[in-house]
Amino acid sequence: MEVYQVLILISLVLSTVAITLVAIILLGSRGLLRYLRASLLGKKAAKYRKRYLVVLFYPPGFFKTPEELEAALKECVRQSLGLIYLSGIDPRVVFINPKESRAIIRFNGEFKTELLASLACASRLGFKIVPIWVAGSFKSAKKRLS
Amino acid sequence: MDLVREGKRLGYRIIAAEGLNGATVIEGVKMLGKIVFEISGIEEARRLLAGLKKPGVLVGVVPLTVETARWIAHDRRVDTIVMTSKNMSVFDKKQASVMKYYGKPLEVAFTEISKSSEEIVGQFARKLRLLLGKNIPVIVSSGAREILEYQHPMVVSSYLAKLLSLDLKTAMSLISLNPYRVVSKLGV
Numbered sequence: 001m002e003v004y005q006v007l008i009l010i011s012l013v014l015s016t017v018a019i020t021l022v023a024i025i026l027l028g029s030r031g032l033l034r035y036l037r038a039s040l041l042g043k044k045a046a047k048y049r050k051r052y053l054v055v056l057f058y059p060p061g062f063f064k065t066p067e068e069l070e071a072a073l074k075e076c077v078r079q080s081l082g083l084i085y086l087s088g089i090d091p092r093v094v095f096i097n098p099k100e101s102r103a104i105i106r107f108n109g110e111f112k113t114e115l116l117a118s119l120a121c122a123s124r125l126g127f128k129i130v131p132i133w134v135a136g137s138f139k140s141a142k143k144r145l146s
Numbered sequence: 147m148d149l150v151r152e153g154k155r156l157g158y159r160i161i162a163a164e165g166l167n168g169a170t171v172i173e174g175v176k177m178l179g180k181i182v183f184e185i186s187g188i189e190e191a192r193r194l195l196a197g198l199k200k201p202g203v204l205v206g207v208v209p210l211t212v213e214t215a216r217w218i219a220h221d222r223r224v225d226t227i228v229m230t231s232k233n234m235s236v237f238d239k240k241q242a243s244v245m246k247y248y249g250k251p252l253e254v255a256f257t258e259i260s261k262s263s264e265e266i267v268g269q270f271a272r273k274l275r276l277l278l279g280k281n282i283p284v285i286v287s288s289g290a291r292e293i294l295e296y297q298h299p300m301v302v303s304s305y306l307a308k309l310l311s312l313d314l315k316t317a318m319s320l321i322s323l324n325p326y327r328v329v330s331k332l333g334v
Contacts, residue, residue, distance in 0.1 A: 058293060058294070112304075113304045113307055113308060113314065114304075114308065116300050116301050116304035116305075117301070117304040117305040117307070117308045117309075119297075119298075119301045120256075120260045120297055120301050120302070120305045121260070123260070123261075123294045123295050123297070124260075124261065126294070127294070128293070128294050128296075128297075130155075130156065130298050130301075131298055131300055131301065
């Protein structure tokens with residue numbers, strides 16, 4: 001083996017290492033693994049990441065039970081975005097305080113913008129839902145509620 | 147008064163409302179006067195705009211004809227050109243380039259978009275995409291006449307982001323940065 005061949009081999013190895021390091025720094029080791037897995041095996045169908053939307057509704061005391069608010073919210077999403085988005089967003093009212101007109105809605109975190117956009121439709125149905133905060137857990141959402 | 151309170155609760159810092167003669171502060175919120183009127187001819191525009199400009203008062207005009215829209219685009223007394231479902235056909239490529247040349251912002255009421263039928267909403271989206279593509283500052287006002295119509299800024303920006311395929315930051319600038327630039331010209 002000639003000297004220049006050895007040098008080329010070393011430079012190839014070093015450049016591969018450098019590219020890998022840069023990729024790890026830019027994407028993070030987990031991100032790189034996820035990217036490689038997604039590109040090789042395709043996206044894995046996973047359980048969605050839940051988010052909790054703290055809301056305030058108007059007129060005060062308009063909704064008495066979680067079922068009422070949930071039905072109205074689903075109607076809003078259905079009217080503005082349609083059935084496919086409704087099944088994707090999957091909004092559920094997990095807590096309601098009719099006295100203070102506040103509630104917590106659990107939804108698919110991927111569709112945050114869609115859910116917020118669909119709230120504009122509520123005024124057509126005679127009520128208004130004002131978003132206060134989007135929380136990652138029910139506990140932190142409860143803190144924002146008070 | 148209820149609308150001012152609601153605006154404060156929703157997080158708005160400056161509110162322009164019709165019926166005020168100048169800038170005031172009500173319940174910690176800066177209030178500006180606003181005059182919006184429809185114009186269908188140049189002579190009418192000259193007559194209505196004469197002596198109308200006051201400090202702390204925004205002037206918005208709804209041009210109903212193409213020639214009025216072109217004429218108003220270079221009038222310094224007019225702060226915004228308002229697009230409604232009535233005069234959408236006025237806003238074509240030529241109007242967009244005239245507005246860009248004179249730096250005149252376009253104003254659209256959110257209630258006008260959200261409460262219209264799907265056909266009108268589609269037309270609004272096409273026109274707004276055209277104007278945003280030409281880098282014309284677009285302002286989305288609430289257009290609210292009652293509390294139910296007054297929407298949270300996040301709701302408005304998300305709706306616009308989805309409707310116009312914008313990123314949230316750009317959509318937010320339609321209700322924050324662009325209106326602020328117009329208001330700051332009034333010295334508020």
